[in-house]
Amino acid sequence: GEDVEQSLFLSVREGDSSVINCTYTDSSSTYLYWYKQEPGAGLQLLTYIFSNMDMKQDQRLTVLLNKKDKHLSLRIADTQTGDSAIYFCAESMNSGYSTLTFGKGTMLLVSP
């Protein structure tokens, strides 16, 4: 079945780059997503990538996809204390009628 794995915790200093990694098992995954959850809030979509792409950049965020290794990463440049949150990787297949499978989330702690 589908499985999405993430490391549970990452700690960085303000101004450094953060890289959050994710692996997935289902080779038919079509879309891969990154969501952010701040304390006491629901999840907020950061970005998503179609599986025929290998990179997507949006301001401080860079998503890299290695489809051969089923590896997805989220790089946050110039990490700020406001980036402290839980980051979830998710996958879906085929079309908009599929559901998302989420990883367990990576807690990012940014220290001043």
Place this chain on the structure above:
Amino acid sequence: DVKVTQSSRYLVKRTGEKVFLECVQDMDHENMFWYRQDPGLGLRLIYFSYDVKMKEKGDIPEGYSVSREKKERFSLILESASTNQTSMYLCASSFSQGTGANVLTFGAGSRLTVL
């Protein structure tokens, strides 16, 4: 902006009580979802719905039911609450985008404690 509103942010119920968690979205989304979030387990899908009066089981439907009588409202029902249903419950909605991505918009969550 799409808004997904969960009516109760915090609830405390007793074992055996019937519990209703309500979710309303205001952007005419076809798809609605209920997840529960537990430390170390991430998000797990309970039920989802692609249309009014339609429901599908997710990964952990046992002990739950749902109702979707109107397009904008998706209710999660715990017929007889148990302590292992203490959790954060997240509602989400989406529409099918032209690209085929299923972009979910989440509510703020309902934290349920069952004593």
